[in-house]
Amino acid sequence: MEKKISTYLFSCIIFFVALVLLSSPVTSQEVEDESEFDYNKYGERGPDRWGELKPEWSACSNGKMQSPIDLLNERVEVVSYLGRLKRSYKPSNATLKNRGHDMMLSFKSEAGSIEINGTEYELKQMHWHSPSEHTLDGFRFDLELHMVHESQDGRAAVVGIMYKIGRPDSFLLSLRDQLEKITGTSEKETPVGVIDPREVKIGSRKYYRYLGSLTTPPCTENVVWTIVRKVRTVTKEQVRLLRVAVHDDSNTNARPRQPINMRTVQLYRPNEKENY
Numbered sequence: 009m010e011k012k013i014s015t016y017l018f019s020c021i022i023f024f025v026a027l028v029l030l031s032s033p034v035t036s037q038e039v040e041d042e043s044e045f046d047y048n049k050y051g052e053r054g055p056d057r058w059g060e061l062k063p064e065w066s067a068c069s070n071g072k073m074q075s076p077i078d079l080l081n082e083r084v085e086v087v088s089y090l091g092r093l094k095r096s097y098k099p100s101n102a103t104l105k106n107r108g109h110d111m112m113l114s115f116k117s118e119a120g121s122i123e124i125n126g127t128e129y130e131l132k133q134m135h136w137h138s139p140s141e142h143t144l145d146g147f148r149f150d151l152e153l154h155m156v157h158e159s160q161d162g163r164a165a166v167v168g169i170m171y172k173i174g175r176p177d178s179f180l181l182s183l184r185d186q187l188e189k190i191t192g193t194s195e196k197e198t199p200v201g202v203i204d205p206r207e208v209k210i211g212s213r214k215y216y217r218y219l220g221s222l223t224t225p226p227c228t229e230n231v232v233w234t235i236v237r238k239v240r241t242v243t244k245e246q247v248r249l250l251r252v253a254v255h256d257d258s259n260t261n262a263r264p265r266q267p268i269n270m271r272t273v274q275l276y277r278p279n280e281k282e283n284y
């Protein structure tokens with residue numbers, strides 16, 4: 009009899025554990041209010057402390073596959089089987105939001121998706137970091153765009169594009185008036201009408217692929233990263249506009265590099281047969 013009860017209790021526990029696991033909210037989302045952490049290296053809310061600030065942010069300290077990383081050339085495995093990045097975006101209504109440490113362009117309705125290994129990830133939002141978070145051979149660039157996508161089952165895939173100072177970026181040029189508008193007010197968000205994500209130029213088929221995490225709390229892992237190999241250009245003024253619009257009196261919103269921990273970084277390069 010006692011054995012039966014304990015078996016029964018055991019089944020109950022398993023059931024509840026399963027229920028909790030299955031009903032836990034999607035955690036691939038970045039936090040919308042970024043005022044609870046900052047980028048001050050020596051501060052109490054700085055990147056080295058993020059994992060201690062909240063239990064649900066513990067991956068920021070304990071995670072073994074955190075982002076960003078350095079995409080060192082000698083660590084990179086050159087492959088062609090990954091195939092070109094399949095993007096099928098469409099114009100959609102968007103809102104520009106000041107999250108406290110960055111400007112985010114958030115899509116209201118379906119803005120299309122990318123496909124990786126047969127899984128579709130829908131474009132949710134994009135935001136900018138300056139300087140870049142990922143580095144190439146130790147070199148940090150001036151700006152990095154993150155296009156954040158999410159699959160139906162809540163997994164995240166981020167496409168990153170790095171920029172150095174040079175000619176203006178046409179996509180940011182098209183957002184200039186809205187960015188200036190939000191800079192001049194204390195408003196946290198402003199509707200920007202229809203935005204076409206296809207206007208974000210990549211300009212190369214080559215990209216780096218690795219498994220990492222969100223670079224802001226909760227630092228959720230198993231994020232599929234795609235970093236475009238080609239470094240594009242942006243003007244100083246465009247980088248400045250993105251920074252001042254945030255009003256956080258900080259010069260940076262780039263998380264320091266994280267240990268690679270034996271992870272492989274792949275570089276997709278098309279076969280010679282496939283022409284540009």
Ligand SMILES: [Zn+2]
Nearest residue numbers: 135137154223
């Ligand atoms: Zn980001």
